[in-house]
Amino acid sequence: MNKPLLTDMLHEQSIFSKVPEITAYFWITKVLTTGMGEVFSDYLVKQIDPVIAVALGGLGLAASMVLQFMVRRYIAWIYWLVVVMVSIFGTMAADVVHVVLGIPYLISTAFFAAVLAAVFVIWYAVEKTLSIHSIYTFRRELFYWATVLGTFALGTASGDMTAMTLHLGYFSSGILFAIFLALPALGYKLFGLNAIFAFWFAYVMTRPVGASFSDWLSKSHSLGGIGLGEGQVSLVSTIIIIVLVGYLQITRPDVKGKPAESGTP
Template identity: 65%
Template sequence: METIEQKHTNKTMNPQIENMLKKVPEVTIFFWITKLLTTGMGEVFSDYIVKTLTPVIGVAVALIVLILSLILQFKVRKYVPSIYWLVVVMISVFGTVAADVVHVGLGVPYVASTLFFAVLLAIIFAVWYRKEKTLSIHSIYTKRREVLYWSVVMGTFALGTATGDMTASTMHLGYFSSGILFTVLLAIPVIGKKFFKLNEIFSFWFAYIMTRPVGASFSDWSSVSQKHGGLGFGGGPVSLVLSIIIIILVAYLSISKKDVMKVSDNEESHSTIA
């Protein structure tokens, strides 16, 4: 039986109103740049606050800020760049902590945690598709779809973190080589969509997952000491630089509206790889 909200969105909503209610940005080059920066910043900043504030306090602070940012995101009635990207940053931070807790706190090997998060993410995708018959991020204009969307985002960050740690540590590739590996994998959906007509929604989510280990690997490589194969800049300075760049980008997007979805006559438009 349809709810009042479902009847409204499925039967009576015109494209312009539907567009106004969408809570996610348009997928442009700015989206991918900001996403990569947030993954890198979340990785090094989570490690930094855990070491600075102790693990328990660090996890508690990250969780509290994440919850508050999600409350803000669910309360607003349209896409607000500052709030949306704050949620992404905090999911990046907490996703790193979650993956580390599974490995360090519970002693689960990176291979096992990677498989666990992969299965968990697949289940969330399956539930989303079964309920909504679409996985397009351009269809996020109901509360249920928004909950499913952010659940998937959390899953992608946890999976990407575990995968990056697995290649860097378990497979002994190191951070830089891991970054190169995942950059190559990130190119697959771009090339596949452009030249081989790979499904757009699959391409988007594959790329979305890959941005996490790409950003995290290169940020770790920049922050860790030369003894551990890095550049030795430190977690604090790297986090600060990435945060400043993210703030500048989000401010630009807030003013320019470059990532606001345009009104479309298609009720279920597909996401794209910029």
């Protein structure tokens, strides 16, 4: 294959990538969406019938996913809408396993870890890569979002496990997982840790970090929080997310291969 043709193909793939570039904005927005999804899920199931709440969460996730699959490239507000809905529904899924089915957090954490590992194994067996820089086909995007949903469910269960089963409390759990979140970055920068492994390890950790600190802010003093309430924390988090995603939508610092601005041939 001649070099100009190969360059054009790679450039076309970057233009139509369905996920954002991994920048500081990505990690900040990701942590915020995890926290917002955690507390809003709790708020929703307390305000209306839990069955209806779960159904609404599922419908919202399905609608946002349809929208995401309809577009041909990464669009900030659509992508992060899906992440928010995955966060809300992933929290509900983890809570159903524990609250409704009565399965202990330790077992549910192990279950979701096994499910996520299975998704990774199948994804790699089929596509020969787990890189998010290769998300430009329908099948790879299916694997990507299945993985994202698995990371949210696992992160929720593991955060609850450390806070409740291990009695660390929400704040201490948040600190613990924040340390775990920093480890792959240090490993990648200092010791050459595999970039794909580092990314997905950190991605999983963002969930319990955001969820633990949001629970700490929202839960009552009797539950180890500072008592701001799920509604207030959800509202403030949502406003911050809207402002941040609006900035990303307008300025596009996380768009890969911007031909008009970058002058890439």
